[in-house]
Amino acid sequence: MSEEVLARPPVIGITPSPSTDTFSHGTFERYALSTNYARAIEHAGGIPIVLVPQLDHLSHLVRILDGVLLSGGGDIRPSRYGDSTVHPETYGIHDLRDEFELALARSALELDLPLLCICRGIQVLNVALGGTLIQDIGDQVPTTIEHRQQRREIPSTEPSHEVEIVPGSLLHAIYGDTVIAVNSFHHQALREVASELRVVGRAPDGIVEAVELAGRRFVLGVQWHPEMMFEAHPEHLKPFRALVEAAEARRAVLAFTEPVLGAGRGGERP
Numbered sequence: 001m002s003e004e005v006l007a008r009p010p011v012i013g014i015t016p017s018p019s020t021d022t023f024s025h026g027t028f029e030r031y032a033l034s035t036n037y038a039r040a041i042e043h044a045g046g047i048p049i050v051l052v053p054q055l056d057h058l059s060h061l062v063r064i065l066d067g068v069l070l071s072g073g074g075d076i077r078p079s080r081y082g083d084s085t086v087h088p089e090t091y092g093i094h095d096l097r098d099e100f101e102l103a104l105a106r107s108a109l110e111l112d113l114p115l116l117c118i119c120r121g122i123q124v125l126n127v128a129l130g131g132t133l134i135q136d137i138g139d140q141v142p143t144t145i146e147h148r149q150q151r152r153e154i155p156s157t158e159p160s161h162e163v164e165i166v167p168g169s170l171l172h173a174i175y176g177d178t179v180i181a182v183n184s185f186h187h188q189a190l191r192e193v194a195s196e197l198r199v200v201g202r203a204p205d206g207i208v209e210a211v212e213l214a215g216r217r218f219v220l221g222v223q224w225h226p227e228m229m230f231e232a233h234p235e236h237l238k239p240f241r242a243l244v245e246a247a248e249a250r251r252a253v254l255a256f257t258e259p260v261l262g263a264g265r266g267g268e269r270p
């Protein structure tokens, strides 16, 4: 690994939301990404790059990254986790995004790339590992918590409910507390949690809010949006710092193992 690579901050690939937007000069499909995600990675010491959804060169793509961030957005097509029905509240299904992010998550796990999964991202992680989703909390879960806080006109920077964190978990080590206040912008949630994942955070109504995967450098999924909160509430920068630090540690190890094992070894799991 070159000295230049070792000298630079870790490169963190962030998945965008495809959107079709109309302007005076025409209608275009674009890749949208809230700048909050990029600022959070930059404040945490990484270099953010936007990943164009594609499958042809995925094996090369994951080898030029030091970490991955799966961002928020539309619903996953329910048939991808075995549901034959599509709830009326379903929105924003995009098949290329689904296919790209599911494959990206699996590749990142194979290469032990540090992986932070936010909102839609935790749902992608769960489905990628064989789990399922609640298609609509409001219709299928008896709860008094409004998980779409925009309906209560609570600003995105502010929390709308608490999350209880499992003591001794990675998430507990990151936040340094077992109860945190988070924002909430989702109508779906994890139903059957993939067997490899550990639930480490729940809302007061029992909705899964965070999962981890043991045996990897760093795999964390959260249902809230720390990127929207960290500038008003600095504790929410911590998950991004943990991602960047794990990416730096992985690269340091590769710097010593590649000369022995050969270039291109992306740190695949033995």
Ligand SMILES: N[C@@H](CCC(=O)NCCCC(=O)O)C(=O)O
Binding pocket: 017, 034, 071, 072, 073, 074, 075, 076, 118, 119, 120, 121, 185, 186, 187, 188, 189
């Ligand atoms: N569609 C899923 C995930 C919701 C989600 O990612 N919300 C983010 C909204 C802002 C953005 O698009 O980034 C669900 O509703 O559960």
